[in-house]
Amino acid sequence: MRTTSERKKTTGRPVPQKIRIELHNEQARQVSVAGTFNEWRPDATPLLALGEGRWVKELMLPPGRYEYLFVVDGEWRPDPAATGQVFNAFGTRNSVLEVSASSSAKREFNSYNKFTE
Secondary structure, three states: OOOHHHHHHHHOOOOOEEEEEEEEOOOOOOEEEEEHHHOOOOOOOEOEEEEOOEEEEEEEEOOEEEEEEEEEOOEEEOOOOOOEEEEOOOOOEEEEEEEOOOHHHHHHHHOOOOOEO
C-alpha cells in the first residue's frame, strides 16, 4: 500500500484533502457553498442540515488557495469563521480557504477555523 506522499510522487499530482466546512445559522432553510472550487455555482455544493442550526459539507480539494461564500436562502454571505478574506469585484468580501498538502499545516489551520480533516 502506498502512502499519501508516495502517491503524489508517483502520479505527480497533488493529493486531494478532505475538508469539512461548517456554518451555524438557526434561521437558514437551505445552505450551499460556492467558490473557485466549483466555478461559483450556488447549487453545486449544498450543505447538510444536522439540526439546531448546524450545516456541514465535506469537500475533497487538492492543495491550494480557494475563495468562497455561503449561499444562505439565496443570499451570498462570507464565512463568519474564516480567518482570511479578500475583496471581490462586487465590492464585498470573499472568504479564503488555504488547503495544505501537509497534515500538520492542516491541523494548525483547523484550530483556528471550522475546517477539519
